[in-house]
Amino acid sequence: xxxxxxxxxxxxxxxxxxxxxxxxxxxxxxxxxxxxxxxxIKEFLRFGIHRVFNPAKVVMVPDHxxxxxxxxxxxxxxxxxGFAREQGLIYFEVGRMGIEHVLLPExxxxxxxxxxxxxxxxxxxxxxxxAFATGMGSTDIAVAMAxxxxxxxxxxxxxxxxxxxxxxxxxxKDLILYTIGNIGVDGALYSAMEFTGEAIDxxxxxxxxxxxxxxxxxxxxxxxxxxxxxxxxxxxxxxxxHQPYSILNQVQDQSDEDAEYTKIIEYDVSKFEPQVxxxxxxxxxxxxxxxxxxxxxxxVIGSCTNGRLDDLRVAAKLLKGRQIHPxxxxxxxxxxxxxxxxxxxxxxxxxFIEAGAAxxxxxxxxxxxxxxxxxxxxxxxxxxxxxNFIGRMGSPESEVYLASPAVAAASAILGRIAxxxxxxx
Numbered sequence: 001x002x003x004x005x006x007x008x009x010x011x012x013x014x015x016x017x018x019x020x021x022x023x024x025x026x027x028x029x030x031x032x033x034x035x036x037x038x039x040x041i042k043e044f045l046r047f048g049i050h051r052v053f054n055p056a057k058v059v060m061v062p063d064h065x066x067x068x069x070x071x072x073x074x075x076x077x078x079x080x081x082g083f084a085r086e087q088g089l090i091y092f093e094v095g096r097m098g099i100e101h102v103l104l105p106e107x108x109x110x111x112x113x114x115x116x117x118x119x120x121x122x123x124x125x126x127x128x129x130x131a132f133a134t135g136m137g138s139t140d141i142a143v144a145m146a147x148x149x150x151x152x153x154x155x156x157x158x159x160x161x162x163x164x165x166x167x168x169x170x171x172x173k174d175l176i177l178y179t180i181g182n183i184g185v186d187g188a189l190y191s192a193m194e195f196t197g198e199a200i201d202x203x204x205x206x207x208x209x210x211x212x213x214x215x216x217x218x219x220x221x222x223x224x225x226x227x228x229x230x231x232x233x234x235x236x237x238x239x240x241x242h243q244p245y246s247i248l249n250q251v252q253d254q255s256d257e258d259a260e261y262t263k264i265i266e267y268d269v270s271k272f273e274p275q276v277x278x279x280x281x282x283x284x285x286x287x288x289x290x291x292x293x294x295x296x297x298x299x300v301i302g303s304c305t306n307g308r309l310d311d312l313r314v315a316a317k318l319l320k321g322r323q324i325h326p327x328x329x330x331x332x333x334x335x336x337x338x339x340x341x342x343x344x345x346x347x348x349x350x351x352f353i354e355a356g357a358a359x360x361x362x363x364x365x366x367x368x369x370x371x372x373x374x375x376x377x378x379x380x381x382x383x384x385x386x387x388n389f390i391g392r393m394g395s396p397e398s399e400v401y402l403a404s405p406a407v408a409a410a411s412a413i414l415g416r417i418a419x420x421x422x423x424x425x
Contacts, residue, residue, distance in 0.1 A: 002157040002255040004192035004224050007132040011115045019156035019262075027057070028114035028131075030144050033100055033364075034062040034073070036119030037080040039138035044145055053148035055088040059109060061100040062093070064364045069371040098336025098362040101125040101213060101304035106338055108239030112227045112253070117144055122304050122386065124215045128208035129234070130227035130253065132192075135216065155221040156262040157192040157255075162199035164270030169420045171314070172207030173306060173384065173404035175199070176214045177275035178267070181285030189219035191262065194255065196226060199269045205234045206310035213305045214386050217282040226254035274419050276382075277402035280390045288407065288419040297379040298329045299412040300393075301405050302360075303367045306384035307335030309342055311405040316348040318409035318420060324356035325415030331373045333360045357412070369393045375400075382411050 001009065001016055009017045011025040032040050037060050044052075052058050060080055065073035084091035092103060101122055104110050112130035116123060119141040126133035136150070144150050162175060180187070193215045200208070208225050215223025225231070273287035301307075301315050312334060324330045332352050334340035340362065343349050352359050366373030367385040375381055375394030381401070383393065388400035401417060410423035 002192065002194060002259045002261065003130065003226060004132055004157050004194065004222060005154065005259075006255075007113055007115060008154055010113065017154045019154050021154045022151065023154060024149050024151050025115050026149050027117050027144055028111075029104075029109060029116040030058045030141060031100060031104065031116070031118030031120065031123060032060050032080075032138070032141055033064055033120055034066055034077050034080055035064045036138050036141070037083070038076050040119055040141040040145065041079060041083045043139050043142035047142065047146055049146045052087050052089065052145045056090065057148070058087070058145055059090040059104065060084045060092075061097055061103060063097060063099050063362065064368060065370050066097070066363065067094050067361065069365075094361075096337060098338070099304045099307055099364055101209075102307055102335030102339065102362075105129060105209065105234075106238050106336060108235075111235065111239060112231060117141065117150055121216045122213050124220065124223050125209055125213040125304060127212040127215065127222050127224040128205065129231055130225060132222055132224065134222045153190075155190050155192045157194050157259070158188050159194045159196065159261045159264045161264065161266040162195070162197035162269050163266060164199055164268045166199050166202055166269055167272060169274060169404075169406045170269065170272050171404055171406070172203055172210035174272060174275045175203075175269065176211040177277055177282065177285050177402065178272060180214065180218045180283045181275065181277070183218055183265070185217060185281055185283045186219040188215065190221050191219075193218065193220045193223045194225075194261075195223065197266075200225065201228065204310055205230055206308040209308065210305055214282065217386060228253070274404060274407045276407065276417060277388055279388055279399045279401065282387060282402060288417075291417050294380065294401070294417045296328055296382050296411060296416055298331070298373060298375065298381040299408050300331050300333070300366050300373055300381060300383040300385065301408050302331070302333030302335065303364065303383075303385040304335065305386045306405050307333055307339065307362070309339050311384065312339070312343045312348050313346070314405045315409040316351040318406065318423065319355040319357070319413065320351045322355055322413050324412050328412060328415050329373075330355075330357040330412040331360065331366060332357045333365070333372070334362055336362050366393055382408055382417055384408050
């Protein structure tokens with residue numbers, strides 16, 4: 001079996017499962033946020049069930065419009081907060097929270113071999129740790145909160161092999177943008193994307209989170225990485241010692257040698273350039289050498305895709321001692337309070353502020369056109385977020401380009417989309 005199939009079989013007490021098979025799978029963790037939780041809560045209460053199946057396995061994070069931007073968002077957060085307190089759920093309040101997909105792994109709530117479902121499409125982020133993680137609708141999440149299990153079809157797996165050494169400034173964002181550009185936004189429809197190869201072995205955990213996060217942008221059900229030494233070190237650092245992840249043993253940390261894949265796609269990353277996704281799809285990618293002269297009004301560095309410490313370090317390396325272009329707004333949002341604090345201790349926040357960037361408390365805000373960076377008609381933004389659909393970050397007459405923190409930082413200084421190499425030359 002593939003790694004995804006192994007994890008699912010372990011959660012439905014079957015020796016093996018195969019693509020296309022329908023299963024009831026136990027869940028280890030359920031997630032909802034301030035947009036999706038109210039819908040799930042209302043459905044849950046409509047069932048007539050009074051208690052969630054296990055309060056220690058349900059997490060609620062207010063991150064999309066929090067700190068509250070207006071009265072409706074305050075009401076959403078209030079409903080969520082009240083339910084979480086009444087049920088005794090794991091809940092992260094403003095000041096102790098973060099963007100959900102950054103926060104949960106760093107809090108040790110996500111472990112290899114788990115099945116995790118969330119009322120947010122980017123729940124697939126946790127596949128970086130060898131979990132089967134997928135987004136579901138709020139009604140499905142209500143059922144999971146009540147029953148502790150989900151009904152689903154076992155997805156087929158596509159294997160992506162990244163060979164070669166990563167060039168300087170090339171990271172997980174470039175690998176996943178290139179991949180989505182290659183296969184299309186439906187290229188992995190209802191499939192598990194398994195990421196492997198020597199370039200993946202070299203990639204940091206933060207880079208792996210970025211790639212797993214954007215599996216959904218290729219239509220995937222999940223993205224997943226095998227469990228290696230880096231994964232185990234991350235778990236050792238972030239998860240408490242009393243939380244074993246025994247669902248996978250040493251043999252099951254990766255797919256079997258005779259596992260069946262619908263496709264195996266190989267890439268040589270050694271000659272990759274930084275990638276930029278043009279409006280209005282993540283698959284509309286071009287290498288930086290083919291971008292041309294595109295002036296920008298705004299740059300956003302952050303989100304559940306690229307708001308981790310490694311991302312901020314890359315941005316600070318380029319911004320240090322330099323100034324944001326005077327005709328451009330640069331907004332930098334650490335992915336969690338912990339990331340913010342570590343960036344502060346390392347001097348990264350000082351670098352950003354001295355460069356002329358605005359630094360925010362953790363929030364999803366600008367990514368979904370919520371607040372903290374909404375675009376006006378005709379404006380262009382280069383963002384390290386994961387989607388650039390029409391109107392995604394504000395006006396339907398604005399444009400959003402997607403790129404890595406390195407490209408974002410270089411572009412913020414030059415006022416146009418630029419590569420780090422061009423900037424440093």
